[in-house]
Amino acid sequence: MSVPLLAIGTAPLALDALIEAVTDRGTATGSDGAVATFLGLVRNHNAGRVVQHLEYEGYEPLALRVFERIAAETAQRWPGVRLALHHRLGRIEIGGASVAIAAASAHRAHAFSACRYTIERVKQIAPIWKREFFDGGDVWIEGATADPDDEKARQEAERVACV
Amino acid sequence: MRVTVRLFARLRDIAGASELPRDVSPGATIGSIWRQLVGEFPDFAGYERSISSAVNADYARMDHLVHDGDEVAFLPPVSGG
Numbered sequence: 001m002s003v004p005l006l007a008i009g010t011a012p013l014a015l016d017a018l019i020e021a022v023t024d025r026g027t028a029t030g031s032d033g034a035v036a037t038f039l040g041l042v043r044n045h046n047a048g049r050v051v052q053h054l055e056y057e058g059y060e061p062l063a064l065r066v067f068e069r070i071a072a073e074t075a076q077r078w079p080g081v082r083l084a085l086h087h088r089l090g091r092i093e094i095g096g097a098s099v100a101i102a103a104a105s106a107h108r109a110h111a112f113s114a115c116r117y118t119i120e121r122v123k124q125i126a127p128i129w130k131r132e133f134f135d136g137g138d139v140w141i142e143g144a145t146a147d148p149d150d151e152k153a154r155q156e157a158e159r160v161a162c163v
Numbered sequence: 164m165r166v167t168v169r170l171f172a173r174l175r176d177i178a179g180a181s182e183l184p185r186d187v188s189p190g191a192t193i194g195s196i197w198r199q200l201v202g203e204f205p206d207f208a209g210y211e212r213s214i215s216s217a218v219n220a221d222y223a224r225m226d227h228l229v230h231d232g233d234e235v236a237f238l239p240p241v242s243g244g
Contacts, residue, residue, distance in 0.1 A: 040244050057172055058243070059236060061220035087243060099244050119244060127217070127236075128243030129172035140173040141242040146215040148222055 005083065006067040008060050008128075010090040015039055018084040018102035032104045036111035038119050040099035042092045049134035056089045056098060059127040063087065069148060070121045074103070074114045077158065081105045081114040087128060098130075117161035124153050164189065164231035168196065172239050174214075177206045187229065193218065194225035196235055213240050 003017045019035050042054050071083050084102045092098055099122060103114040122128075125146045132139050147153065168183040175181045178200075187196060193216045201207045217223055217236040229235055 056243070057175075059169070059171055059217070059220070059238065062217050062222070062236070063243075065221060123241070123244040125241070126243040127171070127215075127238050127241055129239065130242045131172070140176070140239070142173070142213070142240040143242040144240055145213045146222070146238060146241045 003084075003086075005085070006064060006071060007086045008058055008063045008067070008089060010088065013039070013086050013088050013097045013100040015097075015100045015102065018086060018100050019104075021084045022082040022102045022104040031106055033106045034108035034111040035102055035104045036108070036115040037103075038099070038101040038115050039097050040119065042094050042096050042098060044094045046132060046134070049132070049136075051094065052133045052135065053091055053093050054098070055091050055131040055133070056087075057129050057131070058087065058089050060089075062127045066126045066148065067122075069125075070118055073121065073154070074117060077117070078105065078110040078114045081110050083114060083118060085118055085122070087122065087126065089128070113161045117157050120157035120160055121154070124150075124157060164191075166191075166196065166229055166231070166233045166235050168200065169234055169236040171236070174207065174210065174237055174239050177204050191229050192225065193223060193227050193229060193235055196229065197225065197237065200237070210237075210239055214238060215241075 003021050074083050082104045086100045101118050103111045105111040124144050125148045130141045170178050215238040
């Protein structure tokens with residue numbers, strides 16, 4: 001069984017499938033020493049509000065291009081690391097997973113760093129938005145102005161990925 | 164010429180539509196289309212410094228020239244993850 005390495009859509013996320021996808025591919029089978037994974041969850045509180053659920057919206061064709069860019073950046077910074085990144089859209093309940101990442105490498109340090117770098121870059125430049133439904137109303141969450149060419153932001157993602 | 168404007172998240176809510184067909188003059192840029200939209204939807208003005216833009220599903224700058232049939236997207240600050 002194989003899932004695409006990069007995907008965005010409304011289907012529930014399955015981290016096991018991402019792990020399988022990064023470890024079964026390529027000619028390096030058997031040479032991996034580590035798979036680092038990240039699962040982003042919908043939590044029940046934010047900024048003092050009691051969250052009921054989230055709704056994610058995305059510009060899917062651009063998001064896929066951004067995921068490809070992030071994968072290319074990761075491959076350049078940590079050669080040999082294989083990456084899978086899936087983001088979910090639509091309504092997600094408390095405790096549900098909104099984003100799943102798996103990074104495989106011969107060495108754990110590169111796997112951890114590539115995984116952390118990927119989620120930081122998703123938050124910086126992926127055209128995805130969350131609408132928070134909380135006790136008393138709803139609000140669009142607005143974070144970073146997306147600019148893939150902002151080298152300072154990219155370096156900050158790399159910095160936190162390598163601590 | 165005619166372009167399709169795509170709007171997301173709060174911009175979509177303000178405009179009340181996710182897609183807006185718009186007639187634009189030759190020589191139009193993403194920025195000139197944005198200013199046209201701010202005229203239509205005054206609440207867009209608060210996004211002047213924080214939006215990103217894309218043409219045909221690829222990030223592009225405000226001075227980018229648009230062509231007939233292009234899809235021009237305006238993206239408020241993102242919050243994926």
